[in-house]
Amino acid sequence: MEKFIWKEEYSVGIKEIDEQHKHFFEIANGTLDLTTKENLTKEETIKGLQELGDYAFYHLSTEEGYFDKFKYQDAPLHINAHNKYREAVNEYFARIDDENTDIKKLAEEMASYSGNWLLAHIVVVDKRYTKFFNEHGLN
């Protein structure tokens, strides 16, 4: 499975956010690694998925906190994009409880979906706030 690697071209020009994006990718990679483990238990897999989901949601709220603080005009559209991701994660979690679910496959799917989503989101949506955030002293 291909890994997610943060590159300089993904920088949004804000150190804290770049660090969070890097960490988000790392956790997604960690979850992918987990799925290659032999004798992986359901509990371990769920723990990995929870870690990924928790960090992803924490990251989205960090950005949204700045939207609030600086009264970012494009916040509604941006939050909409975040909410679509949140919904997708909630759907993955709902599938955990279904006993017919292949949990390893689910973890693979959610991790690769998350990494790919973040990648596209950074370059298309996040990069739009760089100038505005920088003007508000966030670098």
Ligand SMILES: [Fe+2]
């Ligand atoms: Fe974002």
